[in-house]
Amino acid sequence: MEKKPESFSWPVLFLVMLFGSGTWLAINALWVELPLLVASGVPEGYTLGSYLIVITQAGNLGPFLFTIATYWAPKNKKLEIPVIYILISLASLSTFLMIFFWDVTTYWKVDNMEHSTIMLILTFLFSTIACTTPVTYLPFISRFPGKYLMYYFIGEGFSALLPSIVTLIQGVGEQPKCVPVSDVYTNITMEGNSTVELRCRDWEVVYPKGRFSSEVFFGFLFVMTFFSSTSFVLLNFLPVAKKERSKIKNKAEEVEDVSTSTYMLKSNGKRDTEDGEVREQETSLMSNNKDSDENTKENKNVDPDDIKIKSLNLPFGLLGRRRVIYLLVLLGWINALTNSILPSVQTYSCGPYSMQTFHLAAALDNIVMPIVYLTVSFKLYSSIKLVSLLTFLCTLAGSYCMLTAAMSPTPPLQFSAAGDVLVILAWMSVAGLSSYVKATIGGIMRSQPNNRRLLLWFGIVTQIGSFVGAVIMFPLVNVFNVFEEYYKDPCEGVDVCVEEVLY
Numbered sequence: 001m002e003k004k005p006e007s008f009s010w011p012v013l014f015l016v017m018l019f020g021s022g023t024w025l026a027i028n029a030l031w032v033e034l035p036l037l038v039a040s041g042v043p044e045g046y047t048l049g050s051y052l053i054v055i056t057q058a059g060n061l062g063p064f065l066f067t068i069a070t071y072w073a074p075k076n077k078k079l080e081i082p083v084i085y086i087l088i089s090l091a092s093l094s095t096f097l098m099i100f101f102w103d104v105t106t107y108w109k110v111d112n113m114e115h116s117t118i119m120l121i122l123t124f125l126f127s128t129i130a131c132t133t134p135v136t137y138l139p140f141i142s143r144f145p146g147k148y149l150m151y152y153f154i155g156e157g158f159s160a161l162l163p164s165i166v167t168l169i170q171g172v173g174e175q176p177k178c179v180p181v182s183d184v185y186t187n188i189t190m191e192g193n194s195t196v197e198l199r200c201r202d203w204e205v206v207y208p209k210g211r212f213s214s215e216v217f218f219g220f221l222f223v224m225t226f227f228s229s230t231s232f233v234l235l236n237f238l239p240v241a242k243k244e245r246s247k248i249k250n251k252a253e254e255v256e257d258v259s260t261s262t263y264m265l266k267s268n269g270k271r272d273t274e275d276g277e278v279r280e281q282e283t284s285l286m287s288n289n290k291d292s293d294e295n296t297k298e299n300k301n302v303d304p305d306d307i308k309i310k311s312l313n314l315p316f317g318l319l320g321r322r323r324v325i326y327l328l329v330l331l332g333w334i335n336a337l338t339n340s341i342l343p344s345v346q347t348y349s350c351g352p353y354s355m356q357t358f359h360l361a362a363a364l365d366n367i368v369m370p371i372v373y374l375t376v377s378f379k380l381y382s383s384i385k386l387v388s389l390l391t392f393l394c395t396l397a398g399s400y401c402m403l404t405a406a407m408s409p410t411p412p413l414q415f416s417a418a419g420d421v422l423v424i425l426a427w428m429s430v431a432g433l434s435s436y437v438k439a440t441i442g443g444i445m446r447s448q449p450n451n452r453r454l455l456l457w458f459g460i461v462t463q464i465g466s467f468v469g470a471v472i473m474f475p476l477v478n479v480f481n482v483f484e485e486y487y488k489d490p491c492e493g494v495d496v497c498v499e500e501v502l503y
Contacts (some may be wrong), residue, residue: 008147014243015231016141016148018244021162022088022228023133023396026095026126027056029163029221030364030448031343035355036210036217043105043114051477053344055120057470059127063135063463070456080136081236086447087129087136088229094125097223099215103395131466134459138442142452143245150377153439157370164366166220168359170210176355178491179206200497238458277384319448327441330455332465337398338434339462344477345405350427352409352486353420361424365431372435380443387440393434400426409486440461469480 030037034049066083073079100116108115118336141152188198210217235241319327342349350358366367404411404423413419445454476482 008145009240009244011238012144012235012241013148013151014239016144017155017237018138018146018152018228018231019141019150019235021158022091022225022231023137023156023159025122025132025159025163025224025228026091026221027052027130028160028366029217030123030126032163032167032366033214033484035165035359036205036214037102038082040103040214042103042116042119044116048116048476049347051120051296052123053340053470053477054474055123056127056130057340057467057474058124059131060463060467061131062128062132063460065131066135078139080139080489083132083136083141084232086126086130087217088232090125091129091225092222092229094122094129095218095225097431098122099218099222102214102218112142131463133440134462135456136459138455138459139452142446142455145244145247146443146446147377148244149442150373150380150439153373153435153442154370157373157435160366160444161370162224163221164208164363165211166217168363170212170217176205176207176490178203178494191215193290198497203491203496212367286377319444324454324457327384327496328461329385332461332468333440333456334434334437335396335462335465336469336472337395338430338468342398342401343471344470344473345402345483346427348405348408348483348485349411350404350423352414353423357420357424361427364424364428368428368432369435372432375428375438376436376439376443379491380440382444384448387437390433390437390440394430394437397426397433402429405483408484 002343034052038044038048042048066079070079097463101122103116104118105114106117107113108117141149180201181204184199184201187198187200191200191356219249333497346356346362350361401423404426411419411423413422440453442458445451
């Protein structure tokens with residue numbers, strides 16, 4: 001019997017996307033606003049990026065504590081909903097405070113320097129919230145029918161897209177200029193028997209201001225965070241959302257009824273027969289699933305939400321232990337590469353070409369992500385061979401990005417249109433391929449029985465990969481100085497003084 005298409009509610013779909021947009025919204029917003037923050041004169045200057053990397057990975061304390069709490073909590077106690085309420089409250093409060101206190105500095109005795117203390121503290125809150133979302137938001141979304149998972153990923157893509165669009169409107173990416181900051185002044189000196197007149201003018205580098213201030217940008221961030229937080233409350237209490245969750249709940253109750261009936265049959269002397277049927281059915285399912293990792297079409301007759309399948313003890317779903325571990329390894333690598341390793345060197349990779357190239361690469365990366373998630377939502381190919389191939393291609397594109405960073409300040413094809421296009425396409429490829437791999441692995445795991453457990457591991461491995469990547473890259477970038485930054489002073493070569501011999 002052919003499986004009916006999975007229906008969904010448009011209001012719930014919109015709320016799920018809005019909910020997903022709040023995952024990495026604040027962190028992504030900080031990264032795209034970074035050039036303007038540096039230009040505004042924050043004490044950290046160009047080292048602010050390295051601070052953001054370290055603080056973001058320190059946010060992994062959040063999922064670590066949640067994992068421990070989940071382990072010690074009673075098995076029938078699900079912690080994600082109360083934890084999400086804490087997260088969205090902190091997110092709304094911290095983004096609101098950022099509007100007014102992002103430029104407040106204090107003196108640190110540790111290094112005897114001024115620092116943007118409030119902004120760094122709020123950034124730690126942002127990162128803790130963002131790092132905890134994979135292990136809390138995904139299990140919550142698993143309470144809804146599987147169709148909504150891809151729209152959650154689309155919303156997560158918007159957490160990068162929307163800030164990028166706003167910063168492009170703001171004017172990020174314009175080249176710094178060398179401008180005079182004083183009138184011409186004259187200085188007459190004697191050199192031997194000659195009188196020399198020096199006509200001088202002071203110059204300085206000026207970064208063009210955006211069309212609106214950082215305060216306005218952080219105001220936008222607060223509004224988006226508030227809407228995302230509100231969407232979670234509505235997903236919990238709106239009748240239409242409860243109706244969608246009940247589709248999963250009803251199936252779970254049917255599974256429980258089947259399990260109870262099975263127990264009663266066993267108690268009435270039919271234990272051996274029932275055990276044989278269950279073992280035979282489980283063996284049959286795993287045999288049918290032998291090639292299901294190659295293509296969903298080969299497994300189209302197996303419904304993971306079927307009550308008989310749900311009643312079986314399949315902790316790794318229909319995939320089996322080895323396939324699940326393999327997918328998690330790929331997931332960890334992709335997240336290490338795209339969340340930590342490459343972002344740590346994007347300035348070195350794109351900066352030597354031009355500031356416009358850097359910002360265009362960053363903006364197009366964030367535009368590609370939701371497009372990819374939207375594509376996957378319409379057609380999910382659950383082939384493990386395809387996931388492996390795309391992971392390899394993503395690694396290949398990432399290798400070119402790393403090569404350009406390693407060769408900074410003189411990367412290949414510098415100051416040429418071909419070089420600009422190639423590096424932009426490389427970064428777009430990394431964003432697109434990695435997004436497809438992550439969405440596909442998430443879709444495969446969501447389609448399995450016991451998907452809540454698999455999605456929890458999906459979130460845990462995501463953060464482990466990101467953390468390991470940061471631990472590797474931070475000392476390479478900031479301690480050993482493996483990468484050399486490119487910086488061209490617009491005032492270099494400008495004549496400050498013009499000398500003229502009077503007599």
